[in-house]
Amino acid sequence: MSDAVRGGVLEDQIDQWRGFVRRRRAISPSDVEEMEDHLREQIADLGANGLDDEEAFLVAVKRMGNLGEVSREFAREHSHRLWKQLVLVPEAEDDAGGLSRWRELGVVLACALGAGLAVKLLFTSVDGEIAQIRNLAFVVLPFLAGWFAWKRRVTWRACAAVAAVAAVPALAVNLYPFETTPGPLPSPGMTAVLAFTHAPVLLWLLAGVLHTGGNWRSHERRMDFVRFVGELVMYLALIMLGSMVLVGLTFAVLALVDVDLEPFFEDWLLPFGVPGALLVAAWLVEAKKSVVENIAPVLTRVFTPLAVLMLAADLVALLVNGPLTTVDRGLLILMDAVLVLVLFLLLYSVSARDPMAPAGVFDWLQLALVGAALAVDAVALTAMLARIAEFGFTANKTAALGLNLVLLVHLVWSAWLMAGFVRGVRPFAAIERWQTAYLPVYAVWAGLVVLVFPPLFDFA
C-alpha cells in the first residue's frame, strides 16, 4: 500500500470520528477541532513509536475515552448548549458584509412600521368606527403578506394575482349597500357583521398563498403555513402577555406623578404596537423554524386527552338531560366552536406527526376525540333540524349552519381516514393530505359569506 492511500484511509477514519463527535450537541464545533488536533498529535506520536496508522488511530480514539461520558462531561460544563438557542442575527461570515445580515431584521421592522403607519392613517383619515374596523385587516395584512413575498422571493405576477383577489372582498365590504339596524344607535346588520368577520379569514388564507411562495398547490407548503400559523399564535400570545405587563407597570409608575398614559396608549402605542407585534412574531417564527421545538403540537398532546374527557362528559350530559332547551343560533355557534377546537387539535398533531410512525395510543385517542365531537354535534344538529324550519333561514343561522357543515365534512372524512389508519389499511399520509387538501374550502366558504351572502339576504 502506498503512503498516499494509507493517509487517505486514516483521513476517512478521522472524518468518521469527527462526524460521530459532531452529533453530540454538548460538544461545539470548536471543541471538536480542539479534540481532533489532540487525536492527530496522538496518532503521529504513536506512529513514531512504530504503530501503523490503523493501530494508532484505534489507540488514540480509545484514549480519548467513551464519547458518551466525555459528552456528558462537556454538557455539565456547558449546560446551556443542550438548550437550543435562537440566533436571530446570523454570525458574520467571512465573505458576507456586516450589513447584509441585518437586512432581514431591517425589512421586518420596516414592514412593522409601515403597518403601524397604515393603521394610524386609517384611524385619522377614515370617519366612523365601523369603517375603521372593517378595513383593519386590509391595511395590516398586506404588510405581512409583503414580507412573505420578500422572504420567499415570490414573482411579481403571483403577488399581483393575490392582490387582485384580495381587492374583491376589500371592495365588497366597503361598497356593498349594507343596511343598518334601525333605532337610536344604528349598528351594522347581520350580513355586514358576517362579511366583516369573514373577510379577514379570507385575507389570511390569501396571505398564506404568499407564505407558500406562490406554490400554494404544494401540500407540504400548505402544511408549513399551518405550522407557521400555530407558532405565530403562540408567539403572539407570549408577546402580548409581556407587553401587558410592561404597559401595566408603565401606567402604574406614571400614575405616581399624575401622568395619564391613556391618550398616548390609544393614539400611538396600540396602532403601532399590535401590527408590530404581529410582524415581529411572524419573523421570530420563521427564524426559529428549525431551531426550537414547535409549541402548538406539544399543547395538542396535552389537551387532546382532556378534550376527549370534556366531550364525553358533554355527550353524556346532553343525552341524559335532553331534549335541549334552547335551540337557536347560539347553540350552532357553540357547536362550531367545539368543532373548530377539535379541528385545531387534530390539525396540529397531524402537522407534527412523523408519517412513517406506526399507529399508536395517541392516534386512537385522536379518533375518539373526533368521534366524540361528531356525536355531540349530531345531537345538537338533530335537535336543531326539527325546528329550523319554523325559524326560517336568516343570514346568521345559514352562516353558522354552513360552517358547521363545512367542518363536519372535514372531520367526518378525517375520522374515516383515521379509522383506516389505526386498523392498518391506510397510510398516515392520507390523513395529512386530506387536511391540507381541504384548506381552500375554508377560503371558498369565507368568500361566499363575504361576497354572496349580502346580496342573497338583501344586505339585511
Add this chain to the structure above:
Amino acid sequence: MHVHIDKDLVAASATPLVLGILAEGESYGYAIVKRVNELSGGQMQWTDGMLYPLLHRLERNGYVQASWRTSDAGRRRKHYAITETGLEALAERQEQWSVVADALKQVWRAASHPPVLGSAAAGGTA
C-alpha cells in the same frame, strides 16, 4: 508496574495538576496530557477527552486564558495560559494537598508498624 488510580482521585488531582503544568508555561491539550504521563512515569492514564471540559471549566472560572494559535502542522490549536487568579488557586490547592499528603504520610508510617491487637492486655496478665 502499572498502578490503577481510582477515578475520584484522578478527578480530584486533575485541577492542581493542570494548573501546575500551566504554571510552568503556556501549553495545549495534548502537551498537557503528555506532561502528566511524564510526571507520573506513565502511571497516570487520563481519559484524554475529559481534559477539555476541565480546561473549559478552568477558563470559565478565570484560572486560565485560552487563545487560538496555529500549530507547526498548520492546524488551529487552542493554547492555555495560567492567570493571576489561577496562580492563587494553585497556591491554595497546593496547601490543601500538602496537608492531605502530610496526614497520609503519617498514616502510612503508622500502618507500616501496626500495633498488634491485644498485645498490651496479654502483657498485663503475664
